[in-house]
Amino acid sequence: MATHKAPAAPWCFRPEDISLQDFQDALGRYEELIDQVSSSKPAKSGQKTLAELDRYRYLDAPSLFSSAPRRQAMQLEHIKTLVEWKLKHGKFRPTLMKLVTSNDEACAKEIVQSAVDRYKQDKDPQAAIDTLAKLKGVGPATASLLLAVHDPGNVIFFADEAFYWLCCSGRKDTIKYNAKECRELQRASQSLAKRLGVQAVDIERVAYVIMNEVPSITDTVNKALVGEQTKAADQQKPAKKRKHHGLVEENVGVRRSKRGRPA
Secondary structure (H helix, E strand, O other): OOOOOOOOOHHHHOOOOOOHHHHHHHHHOHHHHHHHHHHHOOOOOOOOOHHHHHHHHHHHHHHHHOOOOOOOOOOHHHHHHHHHHHHHHOOOOOOHHHHHHOOOHHHHHHHHHHHHHHHHHHOOHHHHHHHHOOOOOOOHHHHHHHHHOOOOOOOOOOOHHHHHHHHOOOOOOOOOOOHHHHHHHHHHHHHHHHHHOOOHHHHHHHHHHHHHOOOOHHHHHHHHHHHHHHHHHHHHOOOOOOOHHHHHHHHHHHHHHHHHOOO
16 A cells, blocks of 8 residues: 655645645645545445546546547546546536436436537536536536546546535535536636646645545634634734723822822
């Protein structure tokens, strides 16, 4: 088993603060974390483990669909495998796979092809994601996954962990999974990718590590942020006025001093 450096101080893990070295260290812990999660969720008979699906998502699928020229057009079976990974990697939604499976194979292939062709022309992730969301059972998050394997360097999968880390300062706020949030996540990912010179696919995995490591790094960061915000709010409060009796005492002192003076 590979040995990796221990996590850095909590403040170093905020997207705006993380260094390239800390980013790479966190990325190096991803595979070990996935193996641990995979072992804790044994696959049922005939199903693939999370670790096997993870290799498909990050190695096989990008190799098939992002190479130029593409080795293969995405089919419904590929979509189902990616959705299976998504369900084991994140929140399990029992009805999702049934909906995805109900897509017509020819129609699914056509929709994906249309979205990818459009993306190649205008490089607008949201437009392609909107097209992919026409598939049954496919919302913005799953659509971003289908697009991400076609351009892993620039398009990030709308994973909960990625949104929490990049857009919520690590807080597990409510996610609406709408186009606005999808655009917000893509912008945040592009900003970090530009600053560190890294790929969207790696940002996605680093976010997963940071949001899942125990003890929770994000809890520590959030407590520090609350303390910082409270301190800033206190500093902005107007200074308290001196109580009236203090002024009276001062005046009394002045009068007494006058009595002691020579006439």
